[in-house]
Structures are given as structure tokens and as C-alpha cells.
Amino acid sequence: xxxxxxxxxxxxxxxxxxxxxxxxxxxxxxxxxxxxxxxxxxxxxxxxxxxxxxxxxxxxxxxxxxxxxxxxxxxxxxxxxxxxxxxxxxxxxxxxxxxxxxxxxxxxxxxxxxxxxxxxxxxxxxxxxxxxxxxxxxxxxxxxxxxxxxxxxxxxxxxxxxxxxxxxxxxxxxxxxxxxxxxxxxxxxxxxxxxxxxxxxxxxxxxxxxxxxxxxxxxxxxxxxxxxxxxxxxxxxxxxxxxxxxxxxxxxxxxxxxxxxxxxxxxxxxxxxxxxxxxxxxxxxxxxxxxxxxxxxxxxxxxxxxxxxxxxxxxxxxxxxxxxxxxxxxxxxxxxxxxxxxxxxxxxxxxxxxxxxxxxxxxxxxxxxxxxxxxxxxxxxxxxxxxxxxxxxxxxxxxxxxxxxxxxxxxxxxxxxxxxxxxxxxxxxxxxxxxxxxxxxxxxxxxxxxxxxxxxxxxxxxxxxxxxxxxxxxxxxxxxxxxxxxxxxxxxxxxxxxxxxxxx
Ligand code: MV4
Numbered sequence: 452x453x454x455x456x457x458x459x460x461x462x463x464x465x466x467x468x469x470x471x472x473x474x475x476x477x478x479x480x481x482x483x484x485x486x487x488x489x490x491x492x493x494x495x496x497x498x499x500x501x502x503x504x505x506x507x508x509x510x511x512x513x514x515x516x517x518x519x520x521x522x523x524x525x526x527x528x529x530x531x532x533x534x535x536x537x538x539x540x541x542x543x544x545x546x547x548x549x550x551x552x553x554x555x556x557x558x559x560x561x562x563x564x565x566x567x568x569x570x571x572x573x574x575x576x577x578x579x580x581x582x583x584x585x586x587x588x589x590x591x592x593x594x595x596x597x598x599x600x601x602x603x604x605x606x607x608x609x610x611x612x613x614x615x616x617x618x619x620x621x622x623x624x625x626x627x628x629x630x631x632x633x634x635x636x637x638x639x640x641x642x643x644x645x646x647x648x649x650x651x652x653x654x655x656x657x658x659x660x661x662x663x664x665x666x667x668x669x670x671x672x673x674x675x676x677x678x679x680x681x682x683x684x685x686x687x688x689x690x691x692x693x694x695x696x697x698x699x700x701x702x703x704x705x706x707x708x709x710x711x712x713x714x715x716x717x718x719x720x721x722x723x724x725x726x727x728x729x730x731x732x733x734x735x736x737x738x739x740x741x742x743x744x745x746x747x748x749x750x751x752x753x754x755x756x757x758x759x760x761x762x763x764x765x766x767x768x769x770x771x772x773x774x775x776x777x778x779x780x781x782x783x784x785x786x787x788x789x790x791x792x793x794x795x796x797x798x799x800x801x802x803x804x805x806x807x808x809x810x811x812x813x814x815x816x817x818x819x820x821x822x823x824x825x826x827x828x829x830x831x832x833x834x835x836x837x838x839x840x841x842x843x844x845x846x847x848x849x850x851x852x853x854x855x856x857x858x859x860x861x862x863x864x865x866x867x868x869x870x871x872x873x874x875x876x877x878x879x880x881x882x883x884x885x886x887x888x889x890x891x892x893x894x895x896x897x898x899x900x901x902x903x904x905x906x907x908x909x910x911x912x913x914x915x916x917x918x919x920x921x922x923x924x925x926x927x928x929x930x931x932x933x934x935x936x937x938x939x940x941x942x943x944x945x946x947x948x949x950x951x952x953x954x955x
Pocket of ligand 1: 582607614616617651652654655658659683686738739
């Protein structure tokens with residue numbers, strides 16, 4: 452087993468990985484940019500190394516600098532987290548060349564899944580259900596028109612080197628196809644340096660449901676349940692849950708078996724996620740495979756009781772999976788809210804700045820994976836994800852109730868956050884009924900900008916008043932630092948009364 456692991460990431464995921472390492476008594480090495488000097492992941496690590504200025508291209512994406520720190524610190528493995536270098540085959544190769552274990556799949560698996568046409572071709576061979584279309588790039592508008600006649604409009608043009616919604620175009624008629632194809636090809640060239648564009652039948656109002664898979668380096672692979680990820684805004688997930696409201700045990704098993712087939716076809720090792728589009732008739736189609744640990748992995752951890760980062764590290768150290776598919780049991784329901792430093796009243800633009808007050812929630816069924824703390828200044832240079840708030844319950848209703856309660860408790864001052872958005876979603880009848888698809892959030896946000904029910908408004912105002920009171924009149928608030936006795940005595944009359952009555 453490794454004695455020391457370098458975490459080549461920042462924010463909440465770096466903190467989360469360090470927690471797993473500490474539980475496994477593995478020393479941790481952090482890397483940070485100069486704007487992250489005071490970031491939480493730096494203080495949580497056993498060692499920390501400055502690797503450059505704020506821009507990711509000069510710090511968190513600098514493979515050479517990260518590998519130099521690995522060498523200098525004696526780290527035997529690197530965990531890339533998500534984003535940054537997590538799906539960079541060149542980095543995975545550079546780690547291998549440097550004799551440092553990359554905690555993730557092989558470069559070959561990454562490269563297969565990085566090209567969406569190559570992935571389709573390999574999945575076709577493996578008998579994986581694909582969206583009707585063509586698995587090679589279109590050579591001419593005429594070829595596109597022929598395929599579109601066969602599969603029917605509307606069709607979706609997609610960049611082979613794209614993913615996550617980048618380089619996609621929806622085409623409704625034959626007349627629009629030629630110009631759309633040219634535009635898609637030039638955009639793909641500009642964005643990815645690869646102009647290859649392929650065509651699929653457009654699935655209208657699909658759900659995005661993904662299946663977590665885990666494979667060791669000895670040929671064993673299992674599925675760990677699905678995640679409903681349809682609540683997205685501009686291809687950025689906002690809220691995810693597991694299990695999906697529409698997946699029954701039989702569908703789960705069928706999706707899981709397909710996902711394992713995908714992993715085996717890719718000679719996949721470590722943690723990965725197979726993305727599916729699901730149509731209104733609950734047919735599911737392979738979309739793409741994410742070759743990294745995902746942001747939303749906690750909902751799978753909560754319903755399976757597994758620690759995915761522990762398992763990633765154990766797999767990377769050469770261990771076999773410590774369980775079989777039959778051992779995987781799904782219990783309860785988990786819902787994750789991605790807490791972003793964004794301003795809901797200003798088109799969700801990033802809202803960096805100093806967090807002057809932070810009262811995070813806790814209590815039954817609440818998990819809070821955060822990279823933020825009171826007094827920290829949220830930088831403008833990176834993705835504005837502050838934390839993930841996950842509610843767990845024995846069923847979906849209890850998970851919703853617990854999250855609603857936790858969101859009332861969640862108080863952040865100094866920056867704007869999207870916390871209010873989650874109250875709207877969790878109280879929305881369509882959400883509560885599980886009536887979701889990838890267009891859900893756009894519809895909710897155009898329903899009008901009310902700030903929730905009178906109850907949520909009243910509670911929100913009460914929370915703000917309490918927060919401000921504790922800032923404006925510290926003497927009356929429970930002490931957070933400095934002398935406890937005086938303020939505690941003054942603020943906990945019930946204790947005094949209890950004591951005096953006890954003395955009578
Ligand atoms: C599609 C689709 C409909 N039909 N492909 C968007 C990101 C990338 N993962 C693929 N995506 C889509 N591909 C066909 N043939 C609709 C989407 C899509 C989407 C998919 C998942 C989650 C959110 C989405 C939002 C808009 C469009």
C-alpha cells in the first residue's frame with residue numbers, strides 16, 4: 452500500500468481525497484497556486500508545495516511541476532480528482548514514465564473514451580445500445596442527409612473530440628443540415644483541434660442517468676447503482692440523486708450489466724462512470740464514459756455504504772475488489788446539491804470574495820463536503836464550486852425533507868450562493884413527483900423568479916436576521932472564539948434555570 456499520495460487538485464475534492472488518505476494512514480501532499488495559499492486543502496495536507504501563479508495553465512495543469520513535487524516529496528501515487536488533469540492521457544503516461552502510480556484508468560482507456568466516435572465504434576462491437584446514428588465522422592453534407600433520412604429528424608451533430616455538451620448542434624430539417632454541419636466542423640476545429648463531427652438521432656427531452664462502475668486490475672468489474680443527473684444548467688450539473696426516481700431493480704440490473712460491458716470493452720480499471728440518455732419510454736442509450744471520479748460520487752457512497760476513494764486507492768495499489776456484484780446492496784436515497792459561489796439574481800455569474808460568515812448545516816442524514824471556510828476569500832480563477840450538500844434518508848421523501856431543513860440552516864455571508872435555488876427545486880411539485888428531464892431546470896427558471904413559498908421566505912428572513920444579529924451583536928451570540936464562559940452563561944439561560952431549579 453502507498454505511504455504517501457499527492458493530490459493534484461484543489462477545493463472540496465482535494466479535501467475529500469485527503470480525508471480518505473488520513474483514514475488509511477497514508478500521508479498526503481498538496482499542491483497549490485499562489486492564490487490558493489490559504490485554501491483549505493493546503494492546511495489539511497501533511498505537506499504542501501507552491502506550484503505556480505493562479506492561472507490553471509501555470510499551476511494545476513502543469514504536469515512537469517506536479518511530477519517534480521511528486522519526486523521531491525517521495526509520493527508514490529497521484530490522485531487527480533476531477534477536472535484539471537484527471538482525464539489527460541498524456542499526464543497518466545507521464546506518471547507511469549516517472550514511476551508514480553496514477554490513481555485512475557490507463558492512458559489507453561482514456562484515449563478510447565476521449566474520442567466519442569472511437570467509443571461508439573468499440574461499443575458497437577461490444578453490443579452496447581447506442582443512439583441510432585453513424586459512428587464515424589461525416590465526410591459531406593450529402594452523407595449527413597442520407598443518415599438523417601434513415602434515422603429521422605431531429606438529429607444531433609456532435610464533435611468527436613467534444614463532450615459535456617460542447618460542440619453539439621440540434622438540426623430539425625434537411626435544409627438546415629449542410630450549414631449546421633459546416634458550422635459544427637469549424638467550431639470543433641477551433642475548440643478541440645479536431646474537426647470530426649458525427650450524427651445521431653436526437654433524443655427529445657432525455658434524462659441523463661449515469662452508472663457508477665468500479666474495476667480492479669485483475670479483470671473484475673462491478674456496477675454500483677445509477678445517478679439521476681438530469682437537473683443541469685448549461686450542461687453543468689446542479690443537483691444529482693441516487694437512485695433515479697424512474698429506475699426499477701430490473702432496469703438497474705440491465706443498465707449495470709451494460710455499463711460493466713462498456714468497462715470491459717475499454718479494459719477499464721479503477722472508478723468510472725458510464726453515461727446514458729434515457730428516453731420517455733425508458734430505453735437507455737450509451738452516451739459516453741467519464742474516466743474519472745465524479746463530483747457527484749457521494750450519493751453513490753451513501754446508498755451503497757462504500758467509500759469510492761478508499762477503493763480507488765486500493766485498486767491502484769494492485770488489490771482485487773474486496774466484494775462481488777452480489778455483495779452490492781442499495782439502501783435508502785441520497786440527493787446532492789452543488790453549492791456554487793454564484794449570484795442567482797445576476798444570471799448565476801460567479802460571486803467571488805471573502806466569506807465573512809459561514810454557518811454550515813449538520814444533523815441527521817447530512818453530509819457536507821466543502822472546500823470553504825469562514826474568512827476564506829473565494830478566488831475568481833477557478834470553477835466556483837464551494838461545497839456539496841448531500842441529504843440521505845431511508846426514502847426519497849426523507850432525503851428531500853432533510854435537505855430542505857439543512858438548506859434553511861445553511862448561512863453564508865460576504866458572497867452570493869445558489870442556495871436559494873435548491874429550496875425552489877426541492878419544493879417544486881415536478882421535482883417531488885420525479886418528473887425530470889434535461890430541460891427541467893430551464894423550465895423551472897423560466898417559471899418566474901419568486902423566491903419560494905411564504906414559508907421559505909419567512910424562514911430565509913429569520914436566518915438572515917439571526918446571522919446578522921450574531922455578527923452585529925456578538926455579545927448575544929454563542930461565542931465562536933475567545934472567552935466562552937461569559938457569553939455562554941449570558942446566552943444559555945435555560946442552563947442557568949435548569950441548574951437553579953436542580954438546586955431547589
Ligand atoms: C444528446 C441529446 C439528445 N440526443 N444526444 C449533452 C452533453 C453530452 N453528454 C451529450 N448531450 C446530449 N446528447 C442525442 N442524440 C441531448 C444531450 C443533452 C444533455 C445530455 C445530458 C445531460 C444534459 C443535456 C442537456 C442538453 C442536451
